[in-house]
Amino acid sequence: MLKVSVLVSGGGTNLQAIIDRVADGKITNTEIVKVISNKKGAYALERAQKRNIPALALSKKDFGDSDEWENRLIEELDGAGTDLIVLAGFLAILSEKFTKHYENRIINIHPSLIPSFCGAGYYGLKVHEEALKKGVKVTGATVHYVNEGIDSGKIISQKAVYVQDGDTPETLQRRVMEQAEWILLPQAIDDIANNRI
Numbered sequence: 218m219l220k221v222s223v224l225v226s227g228g229g230t231n232l233q234a235i236i237d238r239v240a241d242g243k244i245t246n247t248e249i250v251k252v253i254s255n256k257k258g259a260y261a262l263e264r265a266q267k268r269n270i271p272a273l274a275l276s277k278k279d280f281g282d283s284d285e286w287e288n289r290l291i292e293e294l295d296g297a298g299t300d301l302i303v304l305a306g307f308l309a310i311l312s313e314k315f316t317k318h319y320e321n322r323i324i325n326i327h328p329s330l331i332p333s334f335c336g337a338g339y340y341g342l343k344v345h346e347e348a349l350k351k352g353v354k355v356t357g358a359t360v361h362y363v364n365e366g367i368d369s370g371k372i373i374s375q376k377a378v379y380v381q382d383g384d385t386p387e388t389l390q391r392r393v394m395e396q397a398e399w400i401l402l403p404q405a406i407d408d409i410a411n412n413r414i
């Protein structure tokens with residue numbers, strides 16, 4: 218059994234997709250052992266609690282500095298026996314110390330086709346705003362390993378999604394989630410759990 222911990226910051230629709238695919242058997246050999254949000258009151262925490270998955274909020278603000286915050290994160294993750302950390306809409310930056318501690322054991326979903334619209338400042342709706350501003354006709358999502366850089370780790374999988382006339386950042390975000398993110402991220406976890414990657 219691959220023990221997975223999911224880090225979140227917001228609504229948690231990607232977390233929900235993972236929970237649902239474990240429940241319906243599309244992700245096998247996997248147990249979600251912990252969900253941690255860096256934002257108190259994130260709806261993702263409720264999604265976890267509804268399925269009896271241990272969930273908690275650890276806000277950087279409640280710690281002396283980032284280092285103390287990360288130490289507590291590591292304590293929680295290691296305490297749960299985490300094999301793989303999944304960043305599912307986790308919008309805080311992790312230090313090199315943290316990413317080295319879990320080398321090749323952290324994956325992230327990003328809502329564009331990396332190397333487009335990624336790096337510092339590109340997160341959430343902002344990514345789709347920039348894609349529409351640029352006028353690209355195709356965008357998508359990427360699952361990648363997390364290293365010390367921002368969105369710079371090895372790419373695991375990508376899926377393209379068409380931009381449509383009249384798209385707003387919100388409609389585009391929704392289509393990228395439905396057609397790419399909610400499929401790619403569970404698939405990557407299943408592939409890792411079953412030693413296909």
Ligand code: GAR
Binds near residue numbers: 225228305306326398
């Ligand atoms: C998702 O679109 C995810 O790809 C994005 O935030 C959203 C979270 O939604 N992540 C990033 O932008 C990371 N740089 P969710 O909370 O409903 O899963």
